[in-house]
Amino acid sequence: MLRYLTAGESHGPALTAIVEGFPSGVTLDVEVINAELKRRQGGYGRGKRQTLETDRVIVDSGTYHGVTTGGPITLRLVNNDAKLERLREPAAPRGGHIDLAGSIAYQTGIRQVLERASARETAMRVAVGGLARLLLRELGIEVFGFVRELGGIEAPPVALDPGIRDASPVYSCNPEVDPQIVSAIDAAREAGDTLGGVVEAVVTGCPIGLGSHAQWDRKLDARLALAVMSVQAIKGVEIGLGFEAARRPGSGVMDPIRYEADHDPGDRRFGFRRPTNNAGGIEGGTSNGEPIVVRAAKKPISTLAARGPSVNMATKGEAPASYERSDVCAVPAASVIVEAVVAFEVASAVVERYVGSSLEAIRAAMAAMHELSRRHLDQFWSAEAPGGG
Numbered sequence: 001m002l003r004y005l006t007a008g009e010s011h012g013p014a015l016t017a018i019v020e021g022f023p024s025g026v027t028l029d030v031e032v033i034n035a036e037l038k039r040r041q042g043g044y045g046r047g048k049r050q051t052l053e054t055d056r057v058i059v060d061s062g063t064y065h066g067v068t069t070g071g072p073i074t075l076r077l078v079n080n081d082a083k084l085e086r087l088r089e090p091a092a093p094r095g096g097h098i099d100l101a102g103s104i105a106y107q108t109g110i111r112q113v114l115e116r117a118s119a120r121e122t123a124m125r126v127a128v129g130g131l132a133r134l135l136l137r138e139l140g141i142e143v144f145g146f147v148r149e150l151g152g153i154e155a156p157p158v159a160l161d162p163g164i165r166d167a168s169p170v171y172s173c174n175p176e177v178d179p180q181i182v183s184a185i186d187a188a189r190e191a192g193d194t195l196g197g198v199v200e201a202v203v204t205g206c207p208i209g210l211g212s213h214a215q216w217d218r219k220l221d222a223r224l225a226l227a228v229m230s231v232q233a234i235k236g237v238e239i240g241l242g243f244e245a246a247r248r249p250g251s252g253v254m255d256p257i258r259y260e261a262d263h264d265p266g267d268r269r270f271g272f273r274r275p276t277n278n279a280g281g282i283e284g285g286t287s288n289g290e291p292i293v294v295r296a297a298k299k300p301i302s303t304l305a306a307r308g309p310s311v312n313m314a315t316k317g318e319a320p321a322s323y324e325r326s327d328v329c330a331v332p333a334a335s336v337i338v339e340a341v342v343a344f345e346v347a348s349a350v351v352e353r354y355v356g357s358s359l360e361a362i363r364a365a366m367a368a369m370h371e372l373s374r375r376h377l378d379q380f381w382s383a384e385a386p387g388g389g
């Protein structure tokens with residue numbers, strides 16, 4: 001089982017993660033992870049904090065000469081803006097934040113809960129996702145996250161070629177690429193407001209059979225939904241057509257099945273082809289070999305420079321919600337984060353299905369399972385023992 005926990009406050013000394021169950025034999029290229037961290041820090045609309053932080057991962061355990069050992073991997077990110085003990089208690093809780101509910105639930109001030117709830121934690125999730133990606137890449141599986149729409153404006157389409165991931169200008173909404181989106185973010189900033197959007201992650205190269213139909217908490221779509229919904233400010237998750245499926249008749253949702261006899265023996269879909277992918281690569285909680293498509297709605301940031309109505313916690317009288325330095329838009333960052341948590345869930349499903357404590361063992365189990373499935377397809381439905389119609 002592959003799992004992780006994160007720890008750390010937004011303005012504490014550092015963020016930490018322990019990743020457990022990661023196989024041995026994977027070269028832990030920290031620069032691949034650092035590139036993902038840099039992507040997360042980018043994007044138009046971010047606040048001043050990103051100019052203070054230079055996120056680079058430190059590996060404190062679980063490797064030997066840069067290669068994973070199978071032991072727990074400890075990742076650490078240092079906060080440059082580590083000023084937790086000097087920060088004041090906000091006077092009026094901000095709607096849309098943990099501020100009010102958390103201080104009541106934990107019987108603390110607002111500061112204690114908001115520091116942990118902060119999306120600063122997503123830097124560590126991207127580092128953990130980067131680690132997962134290193135494993136997936138070894139197995140021919142790629143994950144690519146990008147912005148679908150921002151502030152109600154559709155982002156330019158992105159080709160589903162993972163090769164363009166690093167070069168893609170769309171995720172970061174560069175002004176020269178999408179001036180309309182940039183103007184919308186500028187207008188929101190001037191009005192003391194914020195913008196949300198929709199992001200998407202696509203997984204390619206997935207073998208058939210990740211997840212399971214057999215038990216609720218082993219379903220891959222359910223696990224992806226949990227992982228994505230757990231990201232700060234994500235308020236909706238769709239797989240494939242998602243909510244659009246509810247508006248169509250069955251004939252417009254079900255993906256037809258075709259067969260290509262002349263397929264490569266290594267074909268991960270065994271010759272079966274789906275001309276559409278409305279299911280988003282998952283049927284019955286199980287990957288079906290098509291690209292896995294996960295979409296997420298990110299709400300606009302709740303901390304408003306224009307300050308929404310709230311209550312002073314001491315007097316209980318009306319007061320504008322506390323304002324702290326804040327992003328105006330973090331949708332491009334969310335696309336990197338959603339990509340990371342999806343990568344981790346897929347890696348976790350891979351480790352579960354192809355049980356192995358080393359990369360080589362996982363590779364061997366994958367190859368053996370492929371051969372087993374090929375034999376099954378040849379023998380189970382032979383002419384002598386035809387299946388039911």
Ligand SMILES: Cc1cc2nc3c(=O)[nH]c(=O)nc-3n(C[C@H](O)[C@H](O)[C@H](O)COP(=O)(O)O)c2cc1C
Nearest residue numbers: 096097117118119232233301302303326327330333
């Ligand atoms: C990358 C990223 C950056 C964020 N930056 C801010 C921010 O600067 N200010 C803010 O109020 N909320 C920000 N948020 C959202 C809050 O962390 C989140 O809304 C809050 O913790 C409450 O959680 P919830 O929205 O999931 O209920 C950000 C979210 C993400 C994903």
Ligand SMILES: C=C(O[C@@H]1CC(C(=O)O)=C[C@@H](OP(=O)(O)O)[C@H]1O)C(=O)O
Nearest residue numbers: 047049117118119120123324325326327
């Ligand atoms: C620090 C990050 O995001 C932070 C997430 C966040 C929040 O409330 O979620 C509030 C802001 O914190 P600060 O007041 O320190 O600027 C963001 O900058 C980050 O993404 O690295």
